[in-house]
Amino acid sequence: MLKITKFGGSSVANAEQFKKIKAIIQQDPTRRYIVVSAPGKRFAADNKITDLLYLLDAHRKYHVDASSVFKLIKNRFIEIKNELDLKQPIEKELDAFYTNLNQMSQAVIVSRGEYFCAKLMAEYLGYAFVDAKDIIRFKLDKSIDWDATSAKLQAKYAQYDHFVFPGFYGTSANGHIQVFPRGGGDITGAILAKCLHADVYENWTDVSGFLMADPTIVKNPKGITHITYSELRELSYMGASVLHEEAIFPVKEANIPIHILNTNRPQDAGTIIQEHSKVKSGYPITGIAGKKDFMSIYVYKKHMSNEVGFIRKALSILEKYHISIEHIPSGIDSFNIVVEKKEIEESLYEILAHFKDELKPDKLTVQEDLALISTVGKNMSDKPGTSGKLFGALGKNNINIVMIAQGSDEINITVGVKKKDFTKTVQVIYDTFVGGNEE
Numbered sequence: 001m002l003k004i005t006k007f008g009g010s011s012v013a014n015a016e017q018f019k020k021i022k023a024i025i026q027q028d029p030t031r032r033y034i035v036v037s038a039p040g041k042r043f044a045a046d047n048k049i050t051d052l053l054y055l056l057d058a059h060r061k062y063h064v065d066a067s068s069v070f071k072l073i074k075n076r077f078i079e080i081k082n083e084l085d086l087k088q089p090i091e092k093e094l095d096a097f098y099t100n101l102n103q104m105s106q107a108v109i110v111s112r113g114e115y116f117c118a119k120l121m122a123e124y125l126g127y128a129f130v131d132a133k134d135i136i137r138f139k140l141d142k143s144i145d146w147d148a149t150s151a152k153l154q155a156k157y158a159q160y161d162h163f164v165f166p167g168f169y170g171t172s173a174n175g176h177i178q179v180f181p182r183g184g185g186d187i188t189g190a191i192l193a194k195c196l197h198a199d200v201y202e203n204w205t206d207v208s209g210f211l212m213a214d215p216t217i218v219k220n221p222k223g224i225t226h227i228t229y230s231e232l233r234e235l236s237y238m239g240a241s242v243l244h245e246e247a248i249f250p251v252k253e254a255n256i257p258i259h260i261l262n263t264n265r266p267q268d269a270g271t272i273i274q275e276h277s278k279v280k281s282g283y284p285i286t287g288i289a290g291k292k293d294f295m296s297i298y299v300y301k302k303h304m305s306n307e308v309g310f311i312r313k314a315l316s317i318l319e320k321y322h323i324s325i326e327h328i329p330s331g332i333d334s335f336n337i338v339v340e341k342k343e344i345e346e347s348l349y350e351i352l353a354h355f356k357d358e359l360k361p362d363k364l365t366v367q368e369d370l371a372l373i374s375t376v377g378k379n380m381s382d383k384p385g386t387s388g389k390l391f392g393a394l395g396k397n398n399i400n401i402v403m404i405a406q407g408s409d410e411i412n413i414t415v416g417v418k419k420k421d422f423t424k425t426v427q428v429i430y431d432t433f434v435g436g437n438e439e
Helices: 015-027 049-061 067-083 090-099 106-125 146-159 185-195 229-237 245-253 310-320 348-359 378-382 386-396 419-433
Strands: 003-007 031-036 163-166 169-171 177-179 200-205 258-262 271-273 287-300 334-340 363-376 401-406 412-418
Touching: 003 015, 003 185, 015 031, 015 067, 015 106, 031 106, 031 185, 049 067, 049 106, 067 090, 067 106, 090 106, 106 163, 106 169, 106 177, 146 185, 163 185, 185 200, 185 245, 229 245, 229 287, 229 363, 245 258, 287 348, 287 419, 310 334, 310 348, 334 363, 348 363, 363 401, 363 419, 386 401, 386 412, 386 419, 412 419
Parallel strands: 003 031, 003 200, 031 163, 200 258
Antiparallel strands: 169 177, 258 271, 287 334, 287 363, 363 412, 401 412
C-alpha cells in the first residue's frame, strides 16, 4: 500500500498544525511521501503566506518598500522553526531571498511559501526534502510533461523511502520556475499519485470531506462518504469546492481514489472520490449545490425550428463578447440562454441589439436575478420518478421553476429559480431526498 499525502494551507498554518501532521504520519507507515502547501491562515483575520508573497511581488514591481511585508513572511516561518526547535538555517535563506528579490520572477517569489514550508516539514518529520523544480516538468504549452516528470519521480522514489515535496510549482520547458493556478498544491499531489502508481491520494484539509448541502443553508447536512469523479465535477462546478478540480484528472485517468480528510479531526471518515465504487448510497441523490446571480435571455420566433443555424447565430454573437454559456433549454420555437450576470451585464444592451438585428425574433426578453441549483446523484437514473418528486416538492412549497436542464448522463437535474427562492429551494430538495428518510 502506497499513499500520497497532501496537506493544505490550513494544515500547515503554524507549529501546532505541524504537530498534528506528525501524529497523522506516524499513525500510518504507508504515508511516506508528503506534499505541502504554503502556510495558510491561523485565524479569520490572518494572511495566507501566498497572498503575502503576491503582495511582496507587487511592492517589488512598483518599487515600493517591501520590508514590512517581508517581515510578516519571515516571522511566520521563524515562529514555526523556533516552536518546533528545528535547526534548519532558514533565516539565511529567507534573507538571501529578500536580497535577490529584484532579480526574481513572480513565479519564483510566490512559490517560496511551499518551498520554505516543505524544508521545515522535512526536518520536523525526519524525511528528505525533494524540490519540485527538479522533478515536475512542463511543456511549452504549459501542460505537464508526463514522461519527464514520471522518470524523475521514479528515480527519487528509488532513492528515498520518505520525502517531503513542495506543491504549487515545477519547471518550465525553458528552465524557469512555473506555478500552477492558485490551489495548485492539490494538482501536485495528484501528479505524484499518478506517477508513483499510488493506491490512494490523501488530501488533508480543514473540512471532513464533502457535505450533501451547504451547511450555511441546511443545518447539519449529512456527509458524503463516497462520490464519483463525475458527480464531484458537477457539484464543484456549482460551487461545492474542497479541492482544485484540475487535481481530479491525473488520478481519474489512473483510477486512483482521492480521500478527503480533516487534519483537525483525523478520526472523521471523510469523503472517498472514486469513479467505480461498490459502496451504495442510502439516498437517491449524492448532493445539492447551487449558485446565484444568473441571467436568462429568452428568444422566441415563429417556425424557428425550420430555420437552419438559428441558435448558432445567437451563440456566435455571445462568442464575440467572450460570454460563457451555462445552459440552453429550448422548445420548438424558442430557447433560453442562461449566463452569469457578471459576465454579460456590461455588454447586455449591445448583445440584445445584435440579437434583434441578426435573429429578428418575435419576442426577446431578459430575466434577471436567477439562481441555479443542481441536484446530483448517479443513483437518480435508477430511481423512476425522481424528477417528478423534485418538481412536485418545489411546487408544494410555492417555488416557481423558471428553467429545467438535465444532463444526458442523467446524474444531475438543474433548476433555475428566482434568486429570492435560492435558500428555500436547497432546503426543500434536501428535506425531500434526505431529511432523515433513507430510501
